[in-house]
Amino acid sequence: MSNGRPNQIFRNLNAKVAAIPMIATASVVFVGGTVWTVYYSFTSSKLLPKAKFVGLDQYERLWSTNRWLVSIENLFIYGVFSLIFSLVIGFLLAALLDQKIRFENTFRTIFLYPFALSFIVTGLVWQWILNPDFGVQQVVRDLGWTSFTFDPLYNAEIVIYGVLIAGLWQGTGLIMCLMLAGLRGIDEDIWKAARVDGIPMWKTYLFIIIPMMRPVFITTLVIIASGIVRVYDLIVAQTSGGPGIASEVPAKYVYDAMFLKQNLGQGFAGSTMMLLSVLIVLIPWAYLEFGGKKHG
Amino acid sequence: MVEAVAGPAGPRPVRALSRRNIILYGTLIVIAIYYILPLYVMVVTSLKGMPEIRLGNIFSPPVEVTFQPWVKAWAQACTGLNCDGLSRGFWNSVVITVPSVVLSIVIASVNGYALANWRFRGANIFFTILIFGAFIPYQVMIYPLVIILREIGLYGKLPGLVLVHTIFGMPILTLLFRNYFTSIPEELFKAARVDGAGFWGIYFKIMLPMSLPIFVVAMILQITGIWNDFLFGVIYTKPEAYPMTVQLNNIVKSVQGVQEYNVNMAATILTGLVPLIVYFVSGKLFVRGIAAGAVKG
Numbered sequence: 001m002s003n004g005r006p007n008q009i010f011r012n013l014n015a016k017v018a019a020i021p022m023i024a025t026a027s028v029v030f031v032g033g034t035v036w037t038v039y040y041s042f043t044s045s046k047l048l049p050k051a052k053f054v055g056l057d058q059y060e061r062l063w064s065t066n067r068w069l070v071s072i073e074n075l076f077i078y079g080v081f082s083l084i085f086s087l088v089i090g091f092l093l094a095a096l097l098d099q100k101i102r103f104e105n106t107f108r109t110i111f112l113y114p115f116a117l118s119f120i121v122t123g124l125v126w127q128w129i130l131n132p133d134f135g136v137q138q139v140v141r142d143l144g145w146t147s148f149t150f151d152p153l154y155n156a157e158i159v160i161y162g163v164l165i166a167g168l169w170q171g172t173g174l175i176m177c178l179m180l181a182g183l184r185g186i187d188e189d190i191w192k193a194a195r196v197d198g199i200p201m202w203k204t205y206l207f208i209i210i211p212m213m214r215p216v217f218i219t220t221l222v223i224i225a226s227g228i229v230r231v232y233d234l235i236v237a238q239t240s241g242g243p244g245i246a247s248e249v250p251a252k253y254v255y256d257a258m259f260l261k262q263n264l265g266q267g268f269a270g271s272t273m274m275l276l277s278v279l280i281v282l283i284p285w286a287y288l289e290f291g292g293k294k295h296g
Numbered sequence: 297m298v299e300a301v302a303g304p305a306g307p308r309p310v311r312a313l314s315r316r317n318i319i320l321y322g323t324l325i326v327i328a329i330y331y332i333l334p335l336y337v338m339v340v341t342s343l344k345g346m347p348e349i350r351l352g353n354i355f356s357p358p359v360e361v362t363f364q365p366w367v368k369a370w371a372q373a374c375t376g377l378n379c380d381g382l383s384r385g386f387w388n389s390v391v392i393t394v395p396s397v398v399l400s401i402v403i404a405s406v407n408g409y410a411l412a413n414w415r416f417r418g419a420n421i422f423f424t425i426l427i428f429g430a431f432i433p434y435q436v437m438i439y440p441l442v443i444i445l446r447e448i449g450l451y452g453k454l455p456g457l458v459l460v461h462t463i464f465g466m467p468i469l470t471l472l473f474r475n476y477f478t479s480i481p482e483e484l485f486k487a488a489r490v491d492g493a494g495f496w497g498i499y500f501k502i503m504l505p506m507s508l509p510i511f512v513v514a515m516i517l518q519i520t521g522i523w524n525d526f527l528f529g530v531i532y533t534k535p536e537a538y539p540m541t542v543q544l545n546n547i548v549k550s551v552q553g554v555q556e557y558n559v560n561m562a563a564t565i566l567t568g569l570v571p572l573i574v575y576f577v578s579g580k581l582f583v584r585g586i587a588a589g590a591v592k593g
Binding site: 025136274 | 419
């Protein structure tokens with residue numbers, strides 16, 4: 001390509017100009033911003049970022065703050081259950097829709113529409129449905145079961161599961177769509193062969209189809225995982241972190257530290273930990289996807 | 297709404313009511329009801345008066361239909377000192393969404409085109425960083441962006457927020473356009489080159505007219521994404537310019553006076569209406585949009 005002529009930069013100039021926004025975003029915001037935040041997480045920044053280094057102090061403080069520990073625990077519970085249920089429900093819905101059924105479009109439209117709604121809307125609707133004085137709990141009590149108790153949003157022990165219900169309602173449609181695309185990508189002959197061999201349907205799914213869909217599952221997993229770490233709006237709308245601090249999450253800790261408590265150092269340390277947790281998922285994935293073979 | 301999915305209605309003559317079908321459609325219908333229920337509850341609650349809400353249950357249809365909550369949510373609901381309802385947030389969201397959608401799509405489509413057809417050295421490095429950037433938690437980048445915007449004088453202003461949406465929409469849109477342009481036969485591009493068309497000539501005369509569907513997909517993706525945004529709106533704008541989602545949350549969370557659940561639910565539907573309309577109108581393209589955004593090509 002290059003023959004070392006001095007006007008090298010001007011070759012293909014239009015394309016380079018067109019790529020300037022990408023280059024700026026990738027290098028300044030994504031790389032630069034990340035490095036900047038990690039760098040300042042080692043400083044004692046309060047109201048304004050100051051390059052006064054305090055080593056790992058912010059991290060020590062972070063991990064000895066009860067609210068952060070609760071946040072991490074919630075993220076963990078929410079994350080594990082959200083991953084499992086999203087994948088299982090998403091796959092089951094996709095498998096149901098893949099049975100050559102009538103009204104497939106109608107069903108798909110119904111399962112997917114919550115995904116078009118924002119987390120704020122989702123959170124507020126479910127806050128209303130789970131309202132103990134008017135919602136599900138009261139409806140069941142009115143039916144005669146007067147001791148029925150279901151008030152996840154007012155019970156610190158189970159509040160995160162209340163959020164989970166809303167999160168799953170909003171997000172499983174997307175997973176279903178991805179899984180359905182994966183199922184449709186599987187050769188019809190596999191099904192025929194399995195049927196000829198007399199393998200029951202559930203066995204075909206479990207031992208043939210799902211292993212074949214490994215790439216779809218991995219991609220879906222990465223998408224769900226990177227979404228989970230970001231969970232913020234849903235909590236803000238549905239519980240505001242309450243009762244008490246029972247449903248706090250890291251993203252909210254970071255936001256509050258940066259913009260409400262003028263404690264930038266804590267915000268930077270918290271967001272760096274969030275980055276770290278994403279990298280734990282992302283690096284093995286990238287290695288699996290792009291390691292070895294050249295891609296994209 | 298439930299009637300629309302009423303089971304295996306038009307049966308294939310032979311074995312429409314087989315046990316398998318009953319279980320299959322039964323399961324699907326039960327799940328469908330679960331998914332529809334929140335929307336139903338929202339609509340029903342928003343059409344009731346407060347006395348009826350206090351007495352009845354949330355699933356029962358309104359005895360006396362009233363549109364007062366909708367009027368109040370739109371024009372009178374209070375956040376702080378402002379009592380001009382959600383309409384303010386609606387127009388703010390329009391003013392935020394329109395330029396953000398246009399700018400992000402223009403930049404990403406030209407960029408995707410450059411990456412697909414005019415590869416230059418180093419392009420792929422930045423593209424890879426861009427895609428990885430899509431997975432980095434926003435929280436890592438929001439404060440540096442505050443500083444950048446403050447330095448260029450756009451912090452707290454509309455153009456600043458538009459810029460932020462353009463930046464964070466770039467990974468997925470660029471991927472979308474790059475993959476689409478790559479799938480257009482190379483011969484077309486080469487023929488145009490032979491005929492003397494340049495970078496912009498080919499983009500406007502060949503690529504653009506051939507890729508209208510993908511532009512629609514990108515628009516769907518961006519309109520719903522930006523309309524539904526909360527975090528960037530709350531960080532990068534001032535209270536009087538808050539988008540609809542932020543204002544909605546503030547209206548519902550405002551502690552003054554008695555909670556008016558019907559007004560809250562009317563406000564919630566109003567906020568969800570734009571993406572819902574986009575969703576129901578666009579149908580398959582929406583699915584294609586999210587699939588394109590989610591599964592890499």
